Amino acid sequence: MALTTTVCLDPKTKESLKGLKNFPSESFNSVIERLINEAYDNMPLSDETIRKIEEGLKEYKEGKYYSIEEVAEELGIRID
DSSP states (O other): OOOOOOOOOOHHHHHHHHHTOSSTTOOHHHHHHHHHHHHOOOSOOOHHHHHHHHHHHHHHHTTOOOOHHHHHHHHTOOOO
16 A cells, blocks of 8 residues: 655645646646656766757857847847
């Protein structure tokens, strides 16, 4: 027999969990298990991906990036 534990939730949190149910009768336990499983990435980043992330961060710190306004202007998109 499985042991159970009572968990105290803020009413807003409970409502948020209700909104995440895949179907009305899904248990909160199932919702929480699904969220936990989605929170973990079982595929580690490749060395190449890590290198590209580090390169991008270095360029960002050096100011080598475009603002959204610059990109919109380049593409001829009007933003308000």
